[in-house]
Amino acid sequence: MTEVKDDPFLNDLSLSLKQAWELLRAGAADRHSPLHTPVVATVTGAGTASQRIMVLRAVDQHSRRLRFNTDLRGSKVAEVGRGASVSLLGYHPEAKVQLRLSGKAEVQSTGPDADAAWEQASLYGQRCYLAEPAPGSPVDAPTSGLASAIEGVKPTPDQVRTGRTNFAILLVEVETIEWLYLAHRGHRRARFHWNAAAVRWEGIWLVP
Ligand SMILES: Cc1cc2nc3c(=O)[nH]c(=O)nc-3n(C[C@H](O)[C@H](O)[C@H](O)COP(=O)(O)O)c2cc1C
Numbered sequence: 001m002t003e004v005k006d007d008p009f010l011n012d013l014s015l016s017l018k019q020a021w022e023l024l025r026a027g028a029a030d031r032h033s034p035l036h037t038p039v040v041a042t043v044t045g046a047g048t049a050s051q052r053i054m055v056l057r058a059v060d061q062h063s064r065r066l067r068f069n070t071d072l073r074g075s076k077v078a079e080v081g082r083g084a085s086v087s088l089l090g091y092h093p094e095a096k097v098q099l100r101l102s103g104k105a106e107v108q109s110t111g112p113d114a115d116a117a118w119e120q121a122s123l124y125g126q127r128c129y130l131a132e133p134a135p136g137s138p139v140d141a142p143t144s145g146l147a148s149a150i151e152g153v154k155p156t157p158d159q160v161r162t163g164r165t166n167f168a169i170l171l172v173e174v175e176t177i178e179w180l181y182l183a184h185r186g187h188r189r190a191r192f193h194w195n196a197a198a199v200r201w202e203g204i205w206l207v208p
């Protein structure tokens with residue numbers, strides 16, 4: 001009988017953590033990765049959970065920061081406020097790994113990081129920030145919110161310029177990572193938290 005070879009991270013906490021960051025990094029870099037579009041959850045002013053899909057734009061393991069782009073006028077921006085906790089969720093079917101992250105979020109609409117993110121966005125991406133009235137506004141008739149001159153066509157740099165005032169980046173400083181790996185012979189689950197005083201990740205195994 002062929003021996004089933006375990007994945008190396010199956011019984012090794014540090015390799016599980018390494019794999020989690022690799023999946024996140026690949027999620028930002030590869031638009032075909034299922035982790036390119038995680039669920040980002042906030043808590044509304046009324047205390048209820050609110051979730052939405054967002055495109056993971058950048059991951060920096062060293063600073064533990066994830067970056068998303070968003071419209072400054074959206075509900076999630078108000079919900080994040082200054083430094084609220086957010087929860088992120090994604091599942092990578094090929095790796096059979098679910099990642100559940102939590103961290104402190106921050107919205108920046110000015111500054112070098114927001115400017116660089118705006119410059120990196122495509123013209124179609126920048127066009128999203130031209131919607132009027134603001135995203136989430138009730139309207140009488142179905143609409144994209146875009147002016148007809150830029151609907152269905154690639155806009156020019158001149159046409160998208162004013163969108164910059166509505167553009168912001170949402171940064172998440174990751175504080176916990178829960179890694180769940182589905183395996184035939186038995187699942188594995190681990191939880192990591194960033195120990196700021198010790199400047200290191202600490203992990204424990206959990207029963208899946
Ligand atoms: C595939 C996909 C990708 C999305 N990417 C983003 C994104 O990167 N940023 C964003 O603000 N909204 C994105 N959205 C829209 C959000 O899910 C959400 O509908 C919108 O931002 C309004 O959210 P809010 O009212 O909670 O602020 C995306 C939706 C889908 C389906």
